[in-house]
Amino acid sequence: MLKNKENRIMKIVIYVVCISLSILSILPFWIMIVNATRSTTEIQQHAISLIPSGYMMSNLKILLGKSFNPAVGFLNSLLISTGATALALYFSSLTAYAQVAYNWKWRNAFFSFIMVVMMIPAQVTMIGFYQMVYQIHMTNNLSMLILPAIASPTMVFFMRQYLLPTLSMEIVQSARIDGAGEFMIFNRIVLPIMKPAIATQAIFSFVASWNNLFTPLVLLTDQKRYTMPIMVSLLKGDIYKTEYGSVYLGLTLTVMPLIIVYLLLSKYIIAGVALGGVKG
Amino acid sequence: MKSKKPGYDRYAKYGYIFSIPFVVAFLLFSLYPTVYTAVIGFTDLKGLGMTSIHFLTDDIFRNFKTVLSSPSFQQAFSNTVVLWVSNFIPQILLALLLAAWFTDKRSKVKGQGGFKILLYMPNIITAATIAILFSGFFGYPMGPVNDLLVRFGFAEKPVELLRNKTVARGVVIFIQTWMWYGSTMITLISGILGLSPEIFESAEVDGANRVQTFFYITLPNIKTIMLFTLVTSLIGGLNMFDIPKLFQNGGPDNATLTTSLFIYNQAFSGSYMYNRAAAASMMMFLIIAVLSGMMFFVMRDRDEVEQRKQIKQQQKEYKMRQKSGKGDASC
Numbered sequence: 325m326l327k328n329k330e331n332r333i334m335k336i337v338i339y340v341v342c343i344s345l346s347i348l349s350i351l352p353f354w355i356m357i358v359n360a361t362r363s364t365t366e367i368q369q370h371a372i373s374l375i376p377s378g379y380m381m382s383n384l385k386i387l388l389g390k391s392f393n394p395a396v397g398f399l400n401s402l403l404i405s406t407g408a409t410a411l412a413l414y415f416s417s418l419t420a421y422a423q424v425a426y427n428w429k430w431r432n433a434f435f436s437f438i439m440v441v442m443m444i445p446a447q448v449t450m451i452g453f454y455q456m457v458y459q460i461h462m463t464n465n466l467s468m469l470i471l472p473a474i475a476s477p478t479m480v481f482f483m484r485q486y487l488l489p490t491l492s493m494e495i496v497q498s499a500r501i502d503g504a505g506e507f508m509i510f511n512r513i514v515l516p517i518m519k520p521a522i523a524t525q526a527i528f529s530f531v532a533s534w535n536n537l538f539t540p541l542v543l544l545t546d547q548k549r550y551t552m553p554i555m556v557s558l559l560k561g562d563i564y565k566t567e568y569g570s571v572y573l574g575l576t577l578t579v580m581p582l583i584i585v586y587l588l589l590s591k592y593i594i595a596g597v598a599l600g601g602v603k604g
Numbered sequence: 605m606k607s608k609k610p611g612y613d614r615y616a617k618y619g620y621i622f623s624i625p626f627v628v629a630f631l632l633f634s635l636y637p638t639v640y641t642a643v644i645g646f647t648d649l650k651g652l653g654m655t656s657i658h659f660l661t662d663d664i665f666r667n668f669k670t671v672l673s674s675p676s677f678q679q680a681f682s683n684t685v686v687l688w689v690s691n692f693i694p695q696i697l698l699a700l701l702l703a704a705w706f707t708d709k710r711s712k713v714k715g716q717g718g719f720k721i722l723l724y725m726p727n728i729i730t731a732a733t734i735a736i737l738f739s740g741f742f743g744y745p746m747g748p749v750n751d752l753l754v755r756f757g758f759a760e761k762p763v764e765l766l767r768n769k770t771v772a773r774g775v776v777i778f779i780q781t782w783m784w785y786g787s788t789m790i791t792l793i794s795g796i797l798g799l800s801p802e803i804f805e806s807a808e809v810d811g812a813n814r815v816q817t818f819f820y821i822t823l824p825n826i827k828t829i830m831l832f833t834l835v836t837s838l839i840g841g842l843n844m845f846d847i848p849k850l851f852q853n854g855g856p857d858n859a860t861l862t863t864s865l866f867i868y869n870q871a872f873s874g875s876y877m878y879n880r881a882a883a884a885s886m887m888m889f890l891i892i893a894v895l896s897g898m899m900f901f902v903m904r905d906r907d908e909v910e911q912r913k914q915i916k917q918q919q920k921e922y923k924m925r926q927k928s929g930k931g932d933a934s935c
Contacts, residue, residue, distance in 0.1 A: 331710070334711065335713075339713075342702070342705075342713070342719045342723075345719075345722075346718075346723065349782075349786075350725075352737060352738070353729075355741070356737055368746045370751055370755075371743075371746050371747050371750065372748035372751045372752060415626055415629070416626075418622045418625065419623055419625075422623045423619075425615075425618075425619075426615055427615075427616055427619070428617075428619030428620055429616070430620075434623065439900050440896065440897065440900055443836075443892065443895070443896030443900075444638075444893065445839065445840075445843050447864055447885075448843070448885045448888045448889040449634065449640075450637075450885065451640075451867070451878055451881050451882040451885055452638060452641030452643075452644060452882070453637035453640075453641075454871070455640060455644065455649075455878065456637055456640060471629065471633065472633035472634070474625050474626065474628075474633075475626050475627075475629035475630035475634060506618045534730070535730045537730075537731065537732045537849070537850075538846070538864070541868075542868070553732040553846075554732075556730065556733050556736060556850075557732055557736070557850055559736055560850055568743075575733050575736060575740075579729055579730070582728060582729055582730065587721075590724075593724070593728070594790060597724065597791065597794075598790050598791070598794030599794070
């Protein structure tokens with residue numbers, strides 16, 4: 325009896341904490357979305373409200389009348405994230421396949437090397453990267469944000485961990501007997517086998533690239549090349565100082581695509597996070 | 605049977621060929637910038653648009669000394685450590701608590717999937733957006749927080765909250781914790797679920813209660829994952845940039861200035877001191893390299909190391925046997 329009661333209290337505590345934390349996750353975004361529909365006067369009177377108002381269109385007009393251009397930011401971010409993700413996926417799979425399928429002298433040394441450099445963030449080498457890009461006059465060239473993705477040590481690591489137990493060399497051997505070249509075997513047989521890993525890694529790579537602020541902020545000076553996070557940072561500037569409703573709307577516009585995609589793919593994303601932990 | 609050396613495989617060359625794109629991109633976009641950054645740290649490179657560099661002749665370590673003795677770098681470094689420590693502790697504690705609840709068979713928390721989705725959500729949203737959103741929340745005179753303070757009588761009139769260093773730091777710490785505990789929680793849960801169920805069953809048979817099971821069974825068994833979380837979080841924390849930059853741009857009075865922000869400000873906003881920024885970068889690089897080296901040592905695949913040892917052992921034995929066999933024959 326006593327144990328049962330204790331259990332029930334415990335359960336109530338658990339649910340109260342979990343529900344409060346869930347509200348804490350939603351509330352800031354809810355306030356943001358609601359304020360995006362309210363006029364600046366309304367916000368000045370009461371900055372917090374849970375009920376939407378009807379000023380979204382006028383907020384939008386003010387927002388778009390100044391330098392904030394969500395469409396440009398969206399397109400640039402889409403281009404960079406898609407390009408970088410595609411390159412990272414393809415070449416990481418290829419590098420991982422080289423690790424798993426072939427027996428070469430430097431294989432283990434190369435893998436150790438990948439593990440060592442995996443943790444080093446791009447930020448600490450940014451000064452040299454900037455100088456290099458500046459000297460070849462490519463600072464506003466989006467390819468400088470895309471091409472480095474070809475070498476993604478973390479992704480190679482995960483792809484290798486996936487491929488190691490999954491790939492059967494017998495399939496590869498029989499394809500060889502059928503006369504397929506090594507490169508074709510990779511493209512036609514190995515890539516399809518890796519689909520689940522590619523899907524998971526695609527999500528994380530895309531989101532990381534989409535949210536990246538540091539590199540674009542350093543490299544891009546041309547407004548037409550701005551990515552979404554840099555566009556967002558414009559909302560902090562003086563031009564929107566008193567236009568509260570518009571600022572909230574601008575933030576909402578940058579968050580909505582992410583929230584929608586997240587809710588659609590959340591199952592895979594959560595599974596992917598879990599996967600990353602087990603074999604970090 | 606001929607013992608083949610692994611290097612003589614007919615297909616071995618494809619191992620090299622398929623690794624070429626990675627290696628080329630790595631050399632161009634990672635290694636070269638790293639070396640270049642290191643070199644710039646020893647030169648006089650500063651000023652907008654300057655590209656010609658000269659090594660410092662009077663004192664080759666001058667940039668490093670200037671940075672180390674600069675009060676704002678010292679402040680930035682201590683801020684970075686303080687901000688990381690005070691976000692990591694609540695983050696890991698909360699994540700552990702939730703992970704213990706969600707994996708406990710006796711509690712059977714319903715709706716776990718939904719909770720996981722919601723608690724992880726802040727992690728996926730652009731940090732830049734979140735920083736600006738929170739700086740709006742704490743706005744003066746009319747932000748939602750001030751609105752609440754006045755409405756519920758905590759303050760008579762709006763307060764300039766973000767002028768206060770403790771409040772500004774507190775908000776950055778809160779944002780970091782709020783963005784990351786969900787991710788840490790999921791990592792820990794998957795670690796706990798990966799443990800063999802038998803150890804939990806036997807603990808239950810032995811009459812261990814939930815708290816005992818957690819401290820004596822679960823915690824010791826997820827040590828590696830905890831370490832992984834610790835090191836990745838530390839490396840991330842040492843590079844904290846987006847939130848301090850867009851929340852209060854390091855202010856008020858450098859209270860939220862981090863090393864990454866210091867480096868950025870040195871190089872790209874106003875002063876163009878590339879050499880000092882590079883010196884500061886290299887110091888951070890060294891710290892991170894040591895950390896990830898430790899990580900590599902702990903996390904490397906133990907089974908594989910074991911296997912490799914065994915293979916070597918077998919090869920040795922095989923050779924020994926061959927030798928002794930030959931010896932026998934010659935006798």
